[in-house]
Amino acid sequence: MGKLEAYVRKGERVTIRDVALGAGVSVATASKALNEQGRMTVETRERVQRVAQRLGFRPNAMARALVAQRSFTLGLLTNDTYGRFTLPVVAGLSAAMADRGVSVFLCAVEDDPERVRLNLNAMEDKRVDGLVIAGKRIDRALPIALPPQRMPVVYVNAACPPQGVGFVPDDDGGAYAAVTHLLGLGRRRVTHVSGPRDFEAVGLREQGWRRALDEAGLPVPKAALFGSWSEGFGYETGHALMRTPRAADRPDAVFCGNDQIARGLIDALMHLGVRVPDDVAVVGFDNWEIFAQATRPPLTTVDMELKELGSQAGLTLLDMIDGKPVTEGLQRRPCRLAVRQSCGGQAR
Amino acid sequence: MGKLEAYVRKGERVTIRDVALGAGVSVATASKALNEQGRMTVETRERVQRVAQRLGFRPNAMARALVAQRSFTLGLLTNDTYGRFTLPVVAGLSAAMADRGVSVFLCAVEDDPERVRLNLNAMEDKRVDGLVIAGKRIDRALPIALPPQRMPVVYVNAACPPQGVGFVPDDDGGAYAAVTHLLGLGRRRVTHVSGPRDFEAVGLREQGWRRALDEAGLPVPKAALFGSWSEGFGYETGHALMRTPRAADRPDAVFCGNDQIARGLIDALMHLGVRVPDDVAVVGFDNWEIFAQATRPPLTTVDMELKELGSQAGLTLLDMIDGKPVTEGLQRRPCRLAVRQSCGGQAR
Numbered sequence: 001m002g003k004l005e006a007y008v009r010k011g012e013r014v015t016i017r018d019v020a021l022g023a024g025v026s027v028a029t030a031s032k033a034l035n036e037q038g039r040m041t042v043e044t045r046e047r048v049q050r051v052a053q054r055l056g057f058r059p060n061a062m063a064r065a066l067v068a069q070r071s072f073t074l075g076l077l078t079n080d081t082y083g084r085f086t087l088p089v090v091a092g093l094s095a096a097m098a099d100r101g102v103s104v105f106l107c108a109v110e111d112d113p114e115r116v117r118l119n120l121n122a123m124e125d126k127r128v129d130g131l132v133i134a135g136k137r138i139d140r141a142l143p144i145a146l147p148p149q150r151m152p153v154v155y156v157n158a159a160c161p162p163q164g165v166g167f168v169p170d171d172d173g174g175a176y177a178a179v180t181h182l183l184g185l186g187r188r189r190v191t192h193v194s195g196p197r198d199f200e201a202v203g204l205r206e207q208g209w210r211r212a213l214d215e216a217g218l219p220v221p222k223a224a225l226f227g228s229w230s231e232g233f234g235y236e237t238g239h240a241l242m243r244t245p246r247a248a249d250r251p252d253a254v255f256c257g258n259d260q261i262a263r264g265l266i267d268a269l270m271h272l273g274v275r276v277p278d279d280v281a282v283v284g285f286d287n288w289e290i291f292a293q294a295t296r297p298p299l300t301t302v303d304m305e306l307k308e309l310g311s312q313a314g315l316t317l318l319d320m321i322d323g324k325p326v327t328e329g330l331q332r333r334p335c336r337l338a339v340r341q342s343c344g345g346q347a348r
Numbered sequence: 349m350g351k352l353e354a355y356v357r358k359g360e361r362v363t364i365r366d367v368a369l370g371a372g373v374s375v376a377t378a379s380k381a382l383n384e385q386g387r388m389t390v391e392t393r394e395r396v397q398r399v400a401q402r403l404g405f406r407p408n409a410m411a412r413a414l415v416a417q418r419s420f421t422l423g424l425l426t427n428d429t430y431g432r433f434t435l436p437v438v439a440g441l442s443a444a445m446a447d448r449g450v451s452v453f454l455c456a457v458e459d460d461p462e463r464v465r466l467n468l469n470a471m472e473d474k475r476v477d478g479l480v481i482a483g484k485r486i487d488r489a490l491p492i493a494l495p496p497q498r499m500p501v502v503y504v505n506a507a508c509p510p511q512g513v514g515f516v517p518d519d520d521g522g523a524y525a526a527v528t529h530l531l532g533l534g535r536r537r538v539t540h541v542s543g544p545r546d547f548e549a550v551g552l553r554e555q556g557w558r559r560a561l562d563e564a565g566l567p568v569p570k571a572a573l574f575g576s577w578s579e580g581f582g583y584e585t586g587h588a589l590m591r592t593p594r595a596a597d598r599p600d601a602v603f604c605g606n607d608q609i610a611r612g613l614i615d616a617l618m619h620l621g622v623r624v625p626d627d628v629a630v631v632g633f634d635n636w637e638i639f640a641q642a643t644r645p646p647l648t649t650v651d652m653e654l655k656e657l658g659s660q661a662g663l664t665l666l667d668m669i670d671g672k673p674v675t676e677g678l679q680r681r682p683c684r685l686a687v688r689q690s691c692g693g694q695a696r
Contacts, residue, residue, distance in 0.1 A: 058473055073474065076454070087435060094456040098463070103470050106424075106454035108442040115446070122451050125406055126421070231642040260642065267615075294579040294608065 014057045022051040074317060075105045075123035077116065077144065080136040080157075084288055085306060089134050089156055092310030100318065102129075113143040120144065124151075130317045133158055134310075138168045139200035152320035154313045157306075165320065166330045167313050169304035171201045174335030175208025178255050178283045178302050181337055183216050185344045187253035187281055192224035193237050193265065194257025202226065205257055205285065229257070231264030238268025252280060253343075259284040259291045259301055266295055266342065277344040287338045300343035303336045362405045370399040422665060423453045423471035425464065425492065428484040428505075432636055433654060437482050437504055440658030448666065450477075461491040468492065472499075478665045481506055482658075486516045487548035500668035502661045505654075513668070514678045515661050517652035519549045522683030523556025526603050526631045526650050529685055531564050533692045535601035535629055540572035541585050541613065542605025550574065553605055553633065577605070579612030586616025600628060601691075607632040607639045607649055614643055614690065625692040635686045648691035651684045 020030035025048060032038030033048035034057075051057075074097060080086040094104050105128065107119035123131065131151060135142055135158025142158060153164065160166025182190050192209045194202050206224045213220045227233035234256065244250045256262035262284030266276050276282055276297060284292065287303035312333065319326050339346055368378035373396060380386030381396035382405075399405075422445060428434040442452050453476065455467035471479065479499060483490055483506025490506060501512065508514030530538050540557045542550050554572045561568045575581035582604065592598045604610035610632030614624050624630055624645060632640065635651035660681065667674050687694055 058469070073453075075451075090454060091456045094454055095463070098455065098466050098470060101470065101473075103423075103453045103455070103474055105421075105451045106438060106442055107446065107451070108439045115443070118446050121406070122446060122449065125449075126451055235644075260638075264642075290608075294612075296583075 014055045016057070018055055019048060019052045019057050022055060023048040070129055070321070071127045072102050073105060073126065073128045074102060074130050074132060074314070075107055075119075075126075075128040076132045076134060077107045077109050077119060077123075077142065078134040079109055079111050079142050080134065084286075085136050085157055086134050088306035089310035089313070092307035092312075093132060093314040094310075096311040096314045097318075102314075102318065104132075104314075109142070111143060116142065116144050129321045130154070132156060132310075132313055132317060135159070137199060137201070138171075152317055154317045154320070156309055156313045160330050163328055165316060165326055165328060167309050167316075168330060168332055169306070169309065169335050170332035171204035171335075172208040172211070173332070174285065174302040174304065174337075175205040175255065176212045177208075177335065177337050178285070178300075179209050179212035180216075181300075181339070182253045182255065182281055182283060182343060183212065183218070185281065187344075188218060189249075189251045190218075190253040190255055191221065191241065191251035192255050192257070193234065193261055194224055194226055195229040195261070197226045202257060209255055227261075229260060231260045231267070234261035234264025234266075235268045236264075237261070238265040239272065242269070242272050242274060250280075254280060254282050256282065256284045259286045259288045259295075259299060262299055262301065262342070263291055263295050266297075266299070270296070277342055281344050282342045283337075284342075292338070292340065295342065297341035300340045301338055303338045305333065305336055309333055362403045364405070366403055367396060367400045367405050370403060371396040418477055418669070419475045420450050421453060421474065421476045422450060422478050422480060422662070423455055423467075423474075423476040424480045424482060425455045425457050425467060425471075425490065426482040427457055427459050427490050428482065432634075433484050433505055434482050436654035437658035437661070440655035440660075441480060441662040442658075444659040444662045445666075450662075450666065452480075452662075457490070459491060464490065464492050477669045478502070480504060480658075480661055480665060483507070485547060485549070486519075500665055502665045502668070504657055504661045508678050511676055513664060513674055513676060515657050515664075516678060516680055517654070517657065517683050518680035519552035519683075520556040520559070521680070522633065522650040522652065522685075523553040523603065524560045525556075525683065525685050526633070526648075527557050527560035528564075529648075529687070530601045530603065530629055530631060530691060531560065531566070533629065535692075536566060537597075537599045538566075538601040538603055539569065539589065539599035540603050540605070541582065541609055542572050542574055543577040543609070545574045550605060557603055575609075577608060579608045579615070582609035582612025582614075583616045584612075585609070586613040587620065590617070590620050590622060598628075602628060602630050604630065604632045607634045607636045607643075607647060610647055610649065610690070611639055611643050614645075614647075618644070625690055629692045630690045631685075632690075640686070640688065643690065645689035648688045649686055651686045653681065653684055657681055 016027055016030055020027045023030060030048050033045045034052060078086045097104055109116045109119050131153045133142055134156040138157060140159055155164055155166035157168055179190055192206060194205060210220050225237055241251060254265060262282050266282055269276050269280055274280055284299045284301035287301045292299040292301050316326050364375055364378055368375045371378060378396050381393045382400055426434045445452055457464045457467050479501045481490055482504040486505060488507055503512055503514035505516055527538055540554060542553060558568050573585055589599060602613060604613060610630050614630055617624050617628055622628055632647045632649035635649045640647040640649050664674050
């Protein structure tokens with residue numbers, strides 16, 4: 001078989017023809033032997049398989065796909081090309097799919113309908129088995145007209161049409177867990193400082209905060225403080241909160257709508273000589289590690305488990321492609337509290 | 349053609365058979381008409397093309413790929429699944445490729461050789477036309493045994509083998525531009541605070557800093573201050589620099605090896621009542637916007653133009669796939685100084 005192995009040394013792709021030649025059979029017989037089909041002696045079948053292995057033959061996935069009407073590929077469309085939300089989703093999705101022989105096309109579409117159309121056409125041309133549509137807001141749809149052809153779609157971190165299948169973090173539950181943790185550490189005046197009111201996630205996190213206070217029998221403030229998702233807003237609000245004349249009216253804990261707000265707020269408290277967590281405990285939301293670990297003290301914050309979300313979305317999409325029944329509608333997946341020092345530590 | 353359009357309404361994929369039926373020709377004739385091949389009347393060809401357009405027929409990319417021996421797909425392997433370096437590279441690559449009908453598989457491999465092998469096999473099975481290998485350090489190779497079959501590869505932000513083709517930012521040039529800008533604003537004692545010494549990028553940025561001082565005829569300090577890529581290191585170093593007994597020995601500017609160090613350093617200066625940029629000007633490296641814009645004052649910093657790097661890598665890979673000559677070896681692509689307030693503004 002020295003002559004055959006020369007193909008490999010030359011770096012050429014090994015084809016079914018090389019295998020057939022090496023085993024001394026026809027291409028058709030070689031193909032049947034490798035697909036465990038057709039009638040032939042056990043010796044022939046084994047010889048073909050041995051030669052294929054020795055030459056490093058890999059069946060052509062595209063040819064198989066044409067027969068199976070499956071391409072074992074998915075498309076991921078996302079408008080979050082610089083943000084931090086999609087990357088963990090992609091990592092979770094990509095790992096879960098790779099383990100199942102499915103590869104993922106990444107289409108960065110921004111919010112440009114023309115770019116969406118271009119990428120959707122490419123995904124159709126490449127005959128992907130399904131699509132994951134990932135956004136950066138749970139209440140915004142991407143500017144995507146659903147594929148004209150029947151194609152399974154799963155939504156992640158984006159608005160999901162009725163009868164669609166979507167996955168988002170449980171914002172209300174995450175907020176509830178954060179505030180409950182603060183109450184368990186003895187805090188009684190927990191203020192909530194968050195992003196813009198028109199984000200659905202802001203409303204859900206406020207609701208979880210309210211529910212935790214209410215269940216603990218504590219007075220619920222009329223409203224949270226809403227602003228922007230920025231350190232600057234956290235910084236200003238930290239100063240504003242400490243200007244409250246009576247110390248007894250000042251918060252002993254602040255639950256923030258994201259890690260940037262928490263970071264700015266802690267900076268302001270430090271600047272004013274207010275000790276965190278001794279005087280005021282602080283909890284964030286996102287568990288953006290590079291922020292959360294650099295905060296002084298390191299930030300306790302809600303982790304949305306985005307990697308798990310990506311993996312779940314992919315597995316559900318594979319079930320849809322296989323024609324298995326899946327739960328319709330939006331699923332809110334549990335968050336996890338990452339406890340560091342800014343809250344005062346583990347619950348007593 | 350009402351009957352035919354019913355296929356579209358049912359949401360079925362339109363096939364070449366539907367087109368043939370609609371045009372009243374054989375499948376072979378329809379195929380030849382759409383591929384501008386074979387002999388037939390102009391009327392027949394145009395009729396087939398009209399029907400195909402009306403039904404929204406899209407040729408099967410996989411079938412075309414089998415014939416063309418091209419899949420119009422690329423694989424991107426990266427070990428930077430959470431970092432900020434790969435995302436802009438991917439965005440630039442994905443956009444440039446989408447414009448050319450090429451789609452990109454994203455393979456998140458971390459630094460796990462088993463995961464690399466799994467993904468490389470998948471890329472071979474899917475017959476990608478080439479690979480982009482993207483890392484997070486210019487001096488580290490990913491744990492990748494080169495594909496056994498001949499396959500064009502381009503490296504981005506990672507070590508590149510001899511005779512390989514790679515793209516990295518011009519760290520030396522970026523540092524030189526930053527320091528030259530500070531000198532142009534009248535600064536004379538520019539200290540350099542950077543990450544761990546064993547990073548090639550650290551050495552190159554130090555070299556650019558040294559060269560700028562040297563060319564300006566200024567004394568070059570014996571060494572930069574090396575530590576970790578963290579806010580904490582910047583914060584400590586800010587305090588340490590200001591403890592220098594004689595004011596005339598303290599820097600009037602600090603060029604930092606990344607934005608996190610710059611952020612921590614500015615926080616320390618603020619804490620000590622040192623004004624930025626009035627007393628000490630500060631410049632960072634990375635232009636990680638969420639950091640750079642939140643710094644008080646906003647941070648002047650070197651942008652590595654990673655989106656452009658991704659786009660360039662993709663276009664070069666397409667040239668290699670097409671058999672066109674490309675420049676071998678590592679190309680260092682220009683950086684850009686993003687001027688904000690922390691340096692004192694635009695040069696006079």
